[in-house]
Amino acid sequence: MNSAKKARLEAAGWKVGTVAEFLELNKQEAAFVEMKLALARCLHALRIRRKLSQSRVAELVGSSQSRVAKMESGDPSVSVDLLLRSVLAIGGSPTEVVRALASRKKLTPA
Amino acid sequence: MNSAKKARLEAAGWKVGTVAEFLELNKQEAAFVEMKLALARCLHALRIRRKLSQSRVAELVGSSQSRVAKMESGDPSVSVDLLLRSVLAIGGSPTEVVRALASRKKLTPA
DNA sequence: ACAAGCTATGTCAAATATGACATATACGCA
DNA sequence: TGCGTATATGTCATATTTGACATAGCTTGT
Numbered sequence: 001m002n003s004a005k006k007a008r009l010e011a012a013g014w015k016v017g018t019v020a021e022f023l024e025l026n027k028q029e030a031a032f033v034e035m036k037l038a039l040a041r042c043l044h045a046l047r048i049r050r051k052l053s054q055s056r057v058a059e060l061v062g063s064s065q066s067r068v069a070k071m072e073s074g075d076p077s078v079s080v081d082l083l084l085r086s087v088l089a090i091g092g093s094p095t096e097v098v099r100a101l102a103s104r105k106k107l108t109p110a
Numbered sequence: 111m112n113s114a115k116k117a118r119l120e121a122a123g124w125k126v127g128t129v130a131e132f133l134e135l136n137k138q139e140a141a142f143v144e145m146k147l148a149l150a151r152c153l154h155a156l157r158i159r160r161k162l163s164q165s166r167v168a169e170l171v172g173s174s175q176s177r178v179a180k181m182e183s184g185d186p187s188v189s190v191d192l193l194l195r196s197v198l199a200i201g202g203s204p205t206e207v208v209r210a211l212a213s214r215k216k217l218t219p220a
Numbered sequence: 221a222c223a224a225g226c227t228a229t230g231t232c233a234a235a236t237a238t239g240a241c242a243t244a245t246a247c248g249c250a
Numbered sequence: 251t252g253c254g255t256a257t258a259t260g261t262c263a264t265a266t267t268t269g270a271c272a273t274a275g276c277t278t279g280t
Contacts, residue, residue, distance in 0.1 A: 028198040088138040
């Protein structure tokens with residue numbers, strides 16, 4: 001790609017890089033999301049096992065029911081920090097967290 | 111504790127709860143910090159192994175040298191999200207992350 | 221049908237995390 | 251000594267995350 005085309009694309013809001021870079025970035029992002037989803041599932045499973053409502057979890061965590069729902073659904077507005085704190089707050093052990101992360105599922109291609 | 115004293119303490123900015131609650135909270139917080147520190151050590155070790163400077167890591171992560179330094183030192187202003195993304199960004203595998211979390215050290219009492 | 225409880229989704233002001241920057245310290249080398 | 255490189259630490263404007271709230275859907279029981 002010549003630099004004029006690169007400049008045009010970037011002016012239009014595109015990042016320009018190699019295909020390899022793109023794939024690598026996606027791989028990292030996928031791994032990150034997978035881990036987040038693993039924590040989300042962990043939280044949900046633990047909550048069900050303990051027979052707690054989302055509202056009750058919210059109390060224990062110091063948050064709100066709506067945010068707990070977003071946590072369990074893997075909403076992008078939820079941080080790993082909050083997920084981690086929440087799992088611990090309802091009695092999840094670090095060991096359980098590690099197990100959840102270790103057994104994370106691969107995201108299937110669309 | 112009678113409710114008058116409780117009210118007085120809370121007015122002065124103190125949370126009132128049981129000792130058990132206090133200990134439990136500290137346990138959760140300790141577990142959380144331990145995991146964060148485990149990731150910080152993981153990032154540092156991986157960076158050294160790859161012979162990268164903090165500045166180079168900053169480029170790969172899309173951050174700055176100073177933030178990378180804070181990450182490795184376990185600075186409280188750094189999120190688990192950023193630590194996780196960073197480890198992955200410099201080529202750490204999810205497996206390595208899990209291993210790091212699994213081998214987290216206990217914080218020793220002061 | 222209604223009521224009560226649980227969960228999902230959207231919005232928003234306030235709280236927190238962030239990159240960028242300046243600057244300090246330390247180390248090796250010419 | 252000075253110079254370049256690497257790392258640490260503080261600050262700050264901005265970007266992202268947060269709890270709170272409203273509200274809707276969905277069950278279950280009466």
